[in-house]
Amino acid sequence: MPKSRRSKVVSLTQVAKKTKEHKSSLMSELQENAEKWRYCWLFEVGNMRNSHLSTVRQLWKGTARIFFAKGKVMAKALGTSPEEEHRVGLHKLANQIKGQVGIMFTDTEPQEVVEWFADFKQPDFARAGNKASRAVVLPAGPVMRIYSDPPEPFPHNEEPQLRKLGLTTHMNKGVPTLNAPHKICEKGKTLTSEQAQLLKLIGERMVVFRVGLLCHWDSATGEVAQLEGGGLPGDENDDESMSE
CATH class of the missing domain: 3.30.70.1730 (Ribosomal protein L10, N-terminal RNA-binding domain)
Known part of the structure; x- marks a missing residue:
C-alpha cells in the first residue's frame, strides 16, 4: 500500500547543499x-x-x-x-x-x-556556551532594561518570560519586581541558554x-x-x- 501524501514529513530546516559548480x-x-x-x-x-x-x-x-x-x-x-x-x-x-x-x-x-x-x-550579546566575562547581579526592585536611556523597567506583559528564565518576580504597580537580588551569572562560568537570554533582555553585552x-x-x-x-x-x- 503506498504511503499517504498527507503523512509526508517535510523538513523546514533543509539547506541546499553546495554544488560542484558553486565550489568551482x-x-x-x-x-x-x-x-x-x-x-x-x-x-x-x-x-x-x-x-x-x-x-x-x-x-x-x-x-x-x-x-x-x-x-x-x-x-x-x-x-x-x-x-x-x-x-x-x-x-x-x-x-x-x-x-x-x-x-x-x-x-x-x-x-x-x-x-x-x-x-x-x-x-x-553572549550565547549559551560562552563564559561570563563578569558577574551580573540584578538588584532588588523593578527589573530594569539597562540599555535604554534612561533605563526603564520591563513592561507587565514580559513578566511571564522573566519568570520562565529563572527570575522570581512579582507584579508591583504593573512592573515586574524582585524582592531580593538575583545573580544571573558568575565571572568565568559557562552561560546556560537561560542566562544568555536574560543578559540579552536586560541589554548586557558580554x-x-x-x-x-x-x-x-x-x-x-x-x-x-x-x-x-x-x-x-x-x-x-x-x-x-x-x-x-
Whole structure:
C-alpha cells in the first residue's frame, strides 16, 4: 500500500547543499583575486556574527576582498604545494588554513591593516556556551532594561518570560519586581541558554566580535610573514575591551 501524501514529513530546516559548480566558482574567484591584489591575509574571528563580518566587508569595500568559506576549498584554490600553488609562495599560507578562518586580499600596506583590525571591536550579546566575562547581579526592585536611556523597567506583559528564565518576580504597580537580588551569572562560568537570554533582555553585552590576523602573503616576494602575537587573545570574552 503506498504511503499517504498527507503523512509526508517535510523538513523546514533543509539547506541546499553546495554544488560542484558553486565550489568551482568560488575557487576561480579566489584565484582571480590572488592575481589582482598584492597581499593575502589569513585571519580568524572571535565570537562570529555574520552581521559584524558584513560590516567589515562594507568598510573595506573597494579596497579589499574578503572570503569566509570552507577551509578545504580555499586551501585547494590557493594550492597546498609548490607544484599546485596558484602563485609563488601561496602554498605557505594555504597550509595554515585550519579551522574557522578567512582570507582577505588587499593592496593596503600591512602596518595599516594591522592597526585597523586592532581597533575594530564590536560588543555583542553572549550565547549559551560562552563564559561570563563578569558577574551580573540584578538588584532588588523593578527589573530594569539597562540599555535604554534612561533605563526603564520591563513592561507587565514580559513578566511571564522573566519568570520562565529563572527570575522570581512579582507584579508591583504593573512592573515586574524582585524582592531580593538575583545573580544571573558568575565571572568565568559557562552561560546556560537561560542566562544568555536574560543578559540579552536586560541589554548586557558580554562578548566582543573581533578579527585576529595570523599572517600575510606578499605577491612581490612570494613570502609569508607571520604576525608576531597574531590571532585572537586567549580570552575572547576579555572584559577590558568592553570598557574601552
